[in-house]
Amino acid sequence: MTTALEAPPPLSPMLVRLAEERATGALLRDHGTLYLAEGQVVHAESPAAPGLEVLLTKRLPREGWQEAFDRAGPCGRVGRFLVDSGRLADGELELAHLGALFDAAFFALAPGSGPTRFRHGVAHWMGPVRPVSATVVARECQRRRELLDELWPYPETDNSPVVRGDPSVHVTRRQQDVLDLADGVRTPADIARELGRPGFHTLIDVRRLAAAGAVTTPRETPEPVPVAMPPWIGQVTEDPDVALLRRLRNALEAL
Template sequence: MTTVRTTTPAPPPRLPVRDKAAALDRGWGGVSPMLTRLAAERATGILVRERGTLHLADGQVVHAESPSAPGLDTLLTPHGGDPAPGALELCHLTALYDAAYFTLAPSSTPGRFRYGSAVGLDGPLALGAVRPVPVAALERETLRRRDLLHRIWPDPTTDEAPLTRPDRVGAPPCPARRRAVLARVDGVRTALDIARELGRPAFHTLVDVRRLAAAGVVSPRPPTPAEAPPPPPQPLLETEVVDPHITLLKRLRDALEAL
């Protein structure tokens, strides 16, 4: 009679995981270790990441730009004349956090840092100095924003895809600000396009679009035939082979199929 060993082998040691609680205690959640290091050494210069740039002065963020976020000029566009200092500061901070949100998005390539002066005084800061934002605050806010979007509607597809309204009948009423977004959903525009047209921050538009998606009013447009991935290449058999035996076999197959 054989005996079966029932002792199970000891489980493999657990893989090390990043201690998120400790990271939060430090005031950052590992959004960008490089940025955290630059803040610690009070660096001045420009951090270039895949989706945008952060300008640092003494380790604090004084300006941010991203192709995914409308700039200060766009946010102020409908404003006639010189904006009041409070309004300018409000817009600048809003634009900074907006661009930083996209700049700090997970990226596939490492960031680069160019030491030197941050944005020049003849640059965007000439419009009005912004209160420098500590890196830890910016990283916390960026994580909070990701979480906010996820809680509204967990599917991020609507963040970048052209948007469409699948069913115009029976759409629930929505507030004026969101209606302005909805009115521009046409199967072509993306959330960023709509943000630019409305002179709103991109993140704010993502929030509205996710709320609309959660309500079932807006969805990402499925790819059109023109944009659909090209069909897989035809098997060689169909196109190039001229072997007479194969030709005969194909004719035989066609004849059998025709029966």
């Protein structure tokens, strides 16, 4: 029996191994990238999660980010430059960076997000801000996934365009902001980017709205047709060409 004190299963065995080896570089997956320094996670990026420059748009205009990137990006010290130049307070940068890190890591470490690759020695232009252990990152990703499943156990809404549903459902001001952009074209990631909010927080709003019937996926979007996969595909899950196989399968399903 699993007890509350037992650790959840690792979401990426390679991440666990790299942490034990105190590796430095970039862990690349289909849904995002984790940057490690001495085995600790120092930054994360994902197409599904707005970057730090988006989350801090109201605090720091795009021109400020561009100057910081131009002057400190080549040496990987953008974070330090923002603080030393007075554009951000040290604590403000740290809190925003941790939020962006956990947000992107949640998507990057999603189960079934394809093969994992590691590029040794690669560093992010932000530079070190507040390193986090791989164990903490994995636990937080697991906690967030369980929370989403409790709210609405149908992940189809996470990646599909969403559209308004029942207009009589009472919603909060924050949820109304999401509804205003639910046009049947934008995905939750698109909505998060336009609102300048973390991707995971937007997923929480979308799943709560879906559970209440306030949003749904467009009816004209067909359900994917299951495609029988040849038995040999399961034998090459560690092969780097599996990403190509996934894209081919998705194309067949679309057809």
